[in-house]
Structures are given as C-alpha cells and as structure tokens.
Amino acid sequence: MPSTVTDLAVRARAAAFDLAAAPRGAKDAALLAVADALEAAAPALVAANAADVRRAEEAGTPAATVDRLTLTPERVAAIAADTRHVASLPDPVGEVVRGSTLPNGLELRQLRVPLGVVGIVYEARPNVTVDAAALCLKSGNAVLLRGSSSAAASNAALVAVVREALGKAGLPEDAVQLVPADDRETVQQLMRARGLVDVLIPRGGASLIRTVVEGSTVPVIETGTGNCHVYVDEAADLDMASRIVVNAKAQRPSVCNAAETLLVHEAVAAEFLPRVLADLADAGVTVHGDEAVRGIGGDAVLPAGEKDWAEEYLSYDIAAAVVPSLDAAVEHIRRWSSGHTEAIVTGSQAAARRFVQRVDAAAVAVNASTRFTDGAEFGFGAEIGISTQKLHARGPMGLPELTSTKYVVTGEGQVRS
Amino acid sequence: MPSTVTDLAVRARAAAFDLAAAPRGAKDAALLAVADALEAAAPALVAANAADVRRAEEAGTPAATVDRLTLTPERVAAIAADTRHVASLPDPVGEVVRGSTLPNGLELRQLRVPLGVVGIVYEARPNVTVDAAALCLKSGNAVLLRGSSSAAASNAALVAVVREALGKAGLPEDAVQLVPADDRETVQQLMRARGLVDVLIPRGGASLIRTVVEGSTVPVIETGTGNCHVYVDEAADLDMASRIVVNAKAQRPSVCNAAETLLVHEAVAAEFLPRVLADLADAGVTVHGDEAVRGIGGDAVLPAGEKDWAEEYLSYDIAAAVVPSLDAAVEHIRRWSSGHTEAIVTGSQAAARRFVQRVDAAAVAVNASTRFTDGAEFGFGAEIGISTQKLHARGPMGLPELTSTKYVVTGEGQVRS
Numbered sequence: 001m002p003s004t005v006t007d008l009a010v011r012a013r014a015a016a017f018d019l020a021a022a023p024r025g026a027k028d029a030a031l032l033a034v035a036d037a038l039e040a041a042a043p044a045l046v047a048a049n050a051a052d053v054r055r056a057e058e059a060g061t062p063a064a065t066v067d068r069l070t071l072t073p074e075r076v077a078a079i080a081a082d083t084r085h086v087a088s089l090p091d092p093v094g095e096v097v098r099g100s101t102l103p104n105g106l107e108l109r110q111l112r113v114p115l116g117v118v119g120i121v122y123e124a125r126p127n128v129t130v131d132a133a134a135l136c137l138k139s140g141n142a143v144l145l146r147g148s149s150s151a152a153a154s155n156a157a158l159v160a161v162v163r164e165a166l167g168k169a170g171l172p173e174d175a176v177q178l179v180p181a182d183d184r185e186t187v188q189q190l191m192r193a194r195g196l197v198d199v200l201i202p203r204g205g206a207s208l209i210r211t212v213v214e215g216s217t218v219p220v221i222e223t224g225t226g227n228c229h230v231y232v233d234e235a236a237d238l239d240m241a242s243r244i245v246v247n248a249k250a251q252r253p254s255v256c257n258a259a260e261t262l263l264v265h266e267a268v269a270a271e272f273l274p275r276v277l278a279d280l281a282d283a284g285v286t287v288h289g290d291e292a293v294r295g296i297g298g299d300a301v302l303p304a305g306e307k308d309w310a311e312e313y314l315s316y317d318i319a320a321a322v323v324p325s326l327d328a329a330v331e332h333i334r335r336w337s338s339g340h341t342e343a344i345v346t347g348s349q350a351a352a353r354r355f356v357q358r359v360d361a362a363a364v365a366v367n368a369s370t371r372f373t374d375g376a377e378f379g380f381g382a383e384i385g386i387s388t389q390k391l392h393a394r395g396p397m398g399l400p401e402l403t404s405t406k407y408v409v410t411g412e413g414q415v416r417s
Numbered sequence: 418m419p420s421t422v423t424d425l426a427v428r429a430r431a432a433a434f435d436l437a438a439a440p441r442g443a444k445d446a447a448l449l450a451v452a453d454a455l456e457a458a459a460p461a462l463v464a465a466n467a468a469d470v471r472r473a474e475e476a477g478t479p480a481a482t483v484d485r486l487t488l489t490p491e492r493v494a495a496i497a498a499d500t501r502h503v504a505s506l507p508d509p510v511g512e513v514v515r516g517s518t519l520p521n522g523l524e525l526r527q528l529r530v531p532l533g534v535v536g537i538v539y540e541a542r543p544n545v546t547v548d549a550a551a552l553c554l555k556s557g558n559a560v561l562l563r564g565s566s567s568a569a570a571s572n573a574a575l576v577a578v579v580r581e582a583l584g585k586a587g588l589p590e591d592a593v594q595l596v597p598a599d600d601r602e603t604v605q606q607l608m609r610a611r612g613l614v615d616v617l618i619p620r621g622g623a624s625l626i627r628t629v630v631e632g633s634t635v636p637v638i639e640t641g642t643g644n645c646h647v648y649v650d651e652a653a654d655l656d657m658a659s660r661i662v663v664n665a666k667a668q669r670p671s672v673c674n675a676a677e678t679l680l681v682h683e684a685v686a687a688e689f690l691p692r693v694l695a696d697l698a699d700a701g702v703t704v705h706g707d708e709a710v711r712g713i714g715g716d717a718v719l720p721a722g723e724k725d726w727a728e729e730y731l732s733y734d735i736a737a738a739v740v741p742s743l744d745a746a747v748e749h750i751r752r753w754s755s756g757h758t759e760a761i762v763t764g765s766q767a768a769a770r771r772f773v774q775r776v777d778a779a780a781v782a783v784n785a786s787t788r789f790t791d792g793a794e795f796g797f798g799a800e801i802g803i804s805t806q807k808l809h810a811r812g813p814m815g816l817p818e819l820t821s822t823k824y825v826v827t828g829e830g831q832v833r834s
Binding site (some may be wrong): 017020021100102103106108110113115116194198199213214217219220221237240243244246247248251334352356357358360361362363364365366367368369371372373377378379389390391392394395404405406407408409410411412413414415416417 | 434437438517519520523525527530532533611615616630631634636637638654657660661663664665668751769773774775777778779780781782783784785786788789790794795796806807808809811812821822823824825826827828829830831832833834
C-alpha cells in the first residue's frame with residue numbers, strides 16, 4: 001500500500017524510535033525552542049493564516065468557525081505559552097507503573113513508554129496543530145497531523161516553524177509531520193496504516209468520528225461526543241440545582257461537556273420546574289420538554305420527542321423530562337447517554353452513591369456542573385481530547401494517556417522449568 | 418441489525434449493569450459455587466466432551482489439538498481449582514486509581530469499573546470457556562463466549578453448569594452466554610456489535626486475529642502472536658546464553674512466548690555458535706541459519722531467508738543470524754518482531770540499558786528466558802491473554818486489564834466560571 005501517508009508514517013516511525021530514547025531535558029529544551037520560534041514567526045504565521053481566513057469568508061463559512069480558524073499575534077503568543085506549559089509538565093515516559101521481585105528472583109518493572117506514532121484528524125483550529133505536536137513530543141511520540149484543508153496555509157506555516165525548531169534543538173524533524181489535507185483519501189490512508197500508526201485520534205464532529213471509528217484498522221481513541229444529563233433528585237437543594245443546570249447548559253453551550261438534557265424527579269417537579277425554566281429563559285435557553293414539563297412551563301416549552309433525547313444540541317437548547325424515580329433517570333441516561341458526563345444534584349448520600357454506581361460514563365458529577373470534565377479543570381495541565389470510549393483511556397486525556405507500557409524482566413540467567 | 422448475537426448482547430448488557438454493582442462477596446460466592454457445580458457435574462461434562470472428541474478424531478484432527486480439546490475428571494477438577502483461585506484474587510472494581518481535591522474544592526476520584534460486555538473468540542479449548550467466564554465475572558463484566566464449533570457440546574455443557582450456578586448464587590445468568598459456533602456469521606456479528614459489546618478479544622491463530630482486528634468496529638485487544646528473539650551480546654556469559662536460548666526455544670515450543678530467532682554478536686559467534694548449535698540439537702531443535710551460522714554449523718543448519726525471520730514456527734525450529742552489533746540486532750528485531758517478548762543476554766549494563774530502551778515490545782528480558790512473559794509467572798494470578806498491541810493493555814492481561822475507569826467528581830454546588 002504505497003501512498004503519501006505511508007511515506008510520512010515510515011519517516012515518523014524512524015523519528016519515533018529516536019524520540020522514545022530522548023531524555024526529558026532534550027524534549028523540554030525543544031519545546032521551549034518551539035515556543036520561542038513561534039513567537040518570532042508570529043507576523044509570518046498571521047499572514048499565512050489570513051489567506052485561510054479570506055478563503056473561509058469567501059466560502060461563506062459561519063462566523064464562529066472563522067473565529068476558531070483565525071490567528072492573531074495574541075493567539076500565537078497564547079499557543080507559545082501553552083507549549084511552554086507542556087514543557088513544564090512531568091514527563092510520563094519512564095515512570096515505573098508497577099514493579100516487584102518474583103519468587104525466582106526476577107525483577108519485574110512495568111515502565112511507561114511512548115505509543116510510537118500518533119495520528120490526529122481534526123478540524124480548522126490551528127492551535128490544535130501546535131497543542132497536539134507539543135503533547136506528542138513531550139510524551140515521546142511522533143505525530144501525523146491531518147488538519148482541515150481550510151486551515152492548510154496556517155498549518156503548513158506552523159508545522160514548518162515547529163520542525164525547524166526541533167531540528168535546531170537536535171530532535172528529529174520528522175517527529176512532527178503534516179498530512180496533506182487537500183484530499184479526503186489521506187484520512188483513509190491514515191485509517192489503514194496499521195503497523196505504521198499506533199493510534200488514531202479523531203477530533204471534531206460526530207460524522208468524522210463515526211467514519212474513523214467504523215473504518216479504521218488502526219486502533220482508534222474516540223473523543224468528544226457529549227450527550228450529557230443533569231438529574232435533579234427529590235432530595236436536591238433546588239437553588240443549587242438551578243445554578244448547576246444553568247451553568248451546565250449555558251456557560252458555554254458549544255462544547256462536549258455542556259448539558260443537553262435535564263431530568264427532574266416528579267416529587268420536586270412542581271416546585272423546581274417553574275424556577276429552573278425562568279432561570280434558563282433568563283440565560284437565553286430554549287427548553288424542549290415532555291408533557292409533564294410542558295404542563296408546568298406552558299407553550300414557552302417546545303414539545304420534545306426521541307430526537308431531543310438523542311440530540312447533542314451544542315446550542316442554547318435543552319431537553320427536559322420528569323422522571324418518577326432515580327432509577328428511571330438512570331434508565332433514561334443508559335438509553336441516551338453518550339457516556340461523557342452525567343450529573344446528579346442531591347442531598348442524599350444513598351442517592352448519590354446509587355447514581356454514581358449505576359451510571360456508566362467517563363465522568364459522574366455529584367452536586368457539580370458537567371462543565372468540569374476537562375483536562376485543565378482536572379489538573380492534568382493539558383489534554384489531547386476527551387475519550388468517550390472505555391478502552392485505554394476514558395475521560396480527559398493528558399500526557400500519561402499518550403503512553404503505553406513495557407515490562408522489563410531482569411535476571412541472572414533464569415530459565416523456566 | 419437484528420441478529421442472534423444482538424439478542425444475546427442486549428441481554429448481556431442488562432446483566433452487566435447488575436454485575437457492575439455486585440460487591441466482591443457476591444461475585445466470589447458465585448465463583449465458588451461455579452467451581453463446586455463443575456466438580457459435581459464432572460461425569461456429565463466428560464460425557465458431553467466425549468462427543469466432541471469423537472467428532473474431532475473422525476475428522477482427522479491432529480493429536481495435539483484433540484488433546485487440548487479433551488476433558489477428563491482431573492481436568493475438570495483443575496478448571497474448578499482455577500475458578501476458586503480467581504475467587505481468591507483481589508477485586509479490581511472500585512480501586513481508586515488516582516484522586517485529588519481540586520483548587521475549587523471538588524473531590525476528584527478515578528475508579529476502576531468493569532468494561533461492560535466482553536466478547537471472546539477462541540479455539541477448541543474448553544478450559545478457556547470457564548477461565549474467561551471466571552475472569553470476566555470477577556472483574557464485573559458480562560461475557561459472550563464464541564468458542565469453536567468443534568467444542569460445541571463441551572462448551573454448551575460447561576456454560577449450562579456455570580449459568581445455573583450463577584443463578585442460584587443470585588447473579589444474572591445472562592452474564593455468561595455462549596454464542597452459537599455453528600455459523601461463521603456469528604463472529605462477524607460480534608465484530609459489528611458496536612455499542613453492545615465493549616471489547617472483543619480474539620484468542621487463537623494469526624488468521625483469526627487478523628480477521629477480527631481488520632474487520633471489527635468493536636474495539637479489539639490483539640493477543641498472542643509472538644515472533645520472539647534472543648540476542649546474545651558480545652559481553653554475554655555464554656553458558657548462561659545457551660541455557661536461555663534452549664529454554665526459550667524448546668521448553669514449550671508451541672506457545673507465543675517461545676523464541677523463534679537467535680541473534681548472535683559476531684565477536685562471540687565463533688565461540689558461541691558451536692556450543693549452542695550442539696545444545697539445540699540435543700533438544701531436538703532444527704536451526705535455520707544465515708550464511709555466517711551455516712559457515713560454522715555446516716549442513717546441519719538449514720538455509721534461512723526472509724520467510725524464516727518473519728515466521729512464528731511454534732515448533733522445534735529456530736532461525737539464527739550473526740549480527741555485527743547490538744544496534745544491528747535491534748534493527749533486525751524492529752523489522753521482524755511481533756512486539757511480544759525480546760531478550761538480551763549480556764554482562765554489560767550499558768548494552769542491557771540500550772537494548773531495553775530501543776526495543777519496542779510488550780516485554781524485554783535481560784538475562785532471562787522469553788518464556789517468563791505470562792500472567793501466572795508475573796504474579797497476576799490469572800490471565801485472559803497476552804496483548805501485543807499498545808493501546809489499553811500490553812503484555813499479560815490479568816483482572817485490572819479487564820476494567821476501564823470512571824471519574825467521580827463530588828462537590829457542593831460548584832459551577833464553572
């Protein structure tokens with residue numbers, strides 16, 4: 001299977017072997033050099049980005065998307081600062097995860113090692129290009145960056161700066177490579193580069209993620225789909241509950257850890273719903289409710305159906321239903337959840353315990369907003385994405401999640417009998 | 418996609434939710450009940466197995482395969498003992514993997530939780546049926562067992578005993594289910610049961626594993642292919658080296674952690690090769706060597722080519738080559754290794770360190786046989802297989818490797834600003 005991507009991956013693989021043996025000092029020095037180089041190149045980076053922005057505007061791209069695409073000198077400085085921050089984080093490589101001496105005297109150690117070559121497929125956000133490169137470099141991985149064609153000029157300029165700085169710092173330039181984005185086929189080639197690419201991380205919309213998950217022979221880490229629920233229990237502090245619901249929905253509705261459905265225990269529905277509906281309305285949120293919710297909220301509440309329970313609105317919309325019990329809330333969540341973050345508001349220890357135990361998600365929040373499921377909020381320093389699958393990593397993925405392990409068995413001639 | 422497997426998986430999923438919340442005491446009691454029931458049913462199990470054995474013999478199945486298929490009262494007792502041993506192992510579920518209190522007062526805990534529904538596709542070894550069921554049960558997972566059609570009667574009898582014992586012990590019988598093996602399509606259905614099956618573990622030959630890895634939309638853990646090397650360094654104790662080579666190859670040649678290729682540093686080839694070739698010949702091993710090896714070993718050494726470097730013989734055969742340096746050995750291993758276990762024999766600390774750092778495998782052995790890469794040898798108590806992939810688990814997989822994690826975030830009304 002010769003292809004553009006195969007060539008890039010073979011070179012990345014060679015670079016990854018060198019990078020795996022690079023000590024922390026060399027990697028951190030390279031990251032700091034990258035940060036300096038980005039700042040020094042800011043005018044050129046902004047100029048390259050302007051071409052992408054102009055094309056996007058001419059194509060009628062939505063303003064929010066154009067904003068995410070845009071680089072300014074301040075944003076380049078912020079990207080450089082993020083890179084310096086990654087340099088300051090602990091190096092996961094070489095950490096002894098477990099170790100023991102076996103009865104036959106063999107010394108067993110399980111060490112963290114880089115995954116090898118990481119592929120990332122993402123949308124038109126140039127900051128992801130550098131963030132992903134920095135995280136992969138710090139964790140000793142080579143990275144194949146497959147961004148969006150609409151950010152092609154920005155990404156080419158950024159990757160050229162990063163590679164040059166790497167080379168000057170004595171690390172292999174091929175550890176960071178841009179996969180051409182002008183052809184959809186390159187995503188397919190990444191998906192089929194089994195044995196050359198160790199993991200593929202799709203970041204972006206649901207359809208991209210589904211395509212990669214279903215078609216890839218390279219192992220995939222699924223990220224980012226969040227159909228998150230807030231369940232307000234009969235034993236909830238209703239002031240707290242309304243604050244959490246509004247925050248979870250409206251503080252930043254376009255992100256995966258925003259709430260999409262409110263479930264209210266019927267015992268507190270009559271008291272709670274009028275209050276939370278008013279607070280949501282004040283925050284500019286449209287509610288799509290079941291009959292019980294509409295019975296209280298009236299015509300301001302739009303009718304909700306299965307489509308609403310399934311939907312990740314990512315907008316100022318929320319679905320709402322009244323449930324007869326905690327177990328019914330759990331059942332609803334089991335049916336519709338994407339396994340990202342589920343929250344309960346309750347003063348009952350027993351209810352909190354049952355909800356935590358029975359809800360199957362990357363994160364379960366008790367008396368806290370769903371919005372906290374985030375690498376920075378969790379104190380991981382940086383994240384490459386939020387895994388909603390169960391294998392390898394679940395929830396916010398920091399540097400340790402970009403590693404595998406290796407057992408080292410040291411003896412003095414032991415053989416098996 | 419309605420199918421037999423879908424129906425089974427939906428029921429397994431429901432059982433998995435109950436099992437996830439079962440405390441250790443309930444799971445251990447059920448495992449002990451399963452062990453007792455297996456022993457009590459031994460005559461019936463042996464009788465059911467006899468039908469499979471007769472069919473296999475009539476079909477001209479190789480004796481070694483028939484032997485692995487065969488159940489005797491002693492083997493049933495051994496399976497029961499294994500089940501009791503699994504009951505004695507620590508429960509991975511609920512272990513706090515990490516935890517902290519965040520600056521805003523949120524308490525963060527990362528807990529081990531079951532994966533959910535585990536699918537296993539395996540060959541005609543009835544003991545795997547019970548082992549896999551016991552390991553999955555202990556780790557809180559429901560399991561879909563897709564054995565070989567040639568063990569169909571044995572597996573049906575075993576699973577019936579296990580399920581009845583589970584039910585009597587108050588755990589859901591549907592946590593252990595046999596997938597019909599009379600149709601190849603059921604493997605395909607397992608591979609496509611994304612969202613219902615959380616992980617699929619193929620155990621068996623290379624072609625089965627490749628089929629599952631390449632075609633599955635369910636996440637897969639690849640197991641068991643072992644093209645393992647022993648590198649004898651110039652600084653090796655040559656007595657030790659020969660003992661390790663013979664043990665790694667011949668102690669049990671049919672298993673994945675047996676050595677398949679010997680690499681010898683040219684500085685010790687003239688001294689070491691005559692000795693190790695004699696020792697290998699004494700152990701009944703045929704050597705396939707490169708020109709340098711044949712130059713010393715003569716016609717008793719068969720000529721080796723790329724096919725031999727690539728091959729997992731699983732027999733009393735070993736490939737052998739002379740290499741000019743440790744780095745050349747590493748290069749050979751990088752090209753041909755399946756990433757299972759690689760060994761170096763050396764008295765040099767620097768050589769050991771360089772080999773360990775530069776060889777990318779699930780396990781690297783220094784002055785020890787490759788044969789130690791095994792869950793029982795590593796002290797894990799039991800194993801579901803040996804992962805040769807880098808995501809999720811690498812090397813022998815015990816109970817913790819059958820779990821995922823869940824973040825629990827506990828607060829007192831925190832919202833994000």
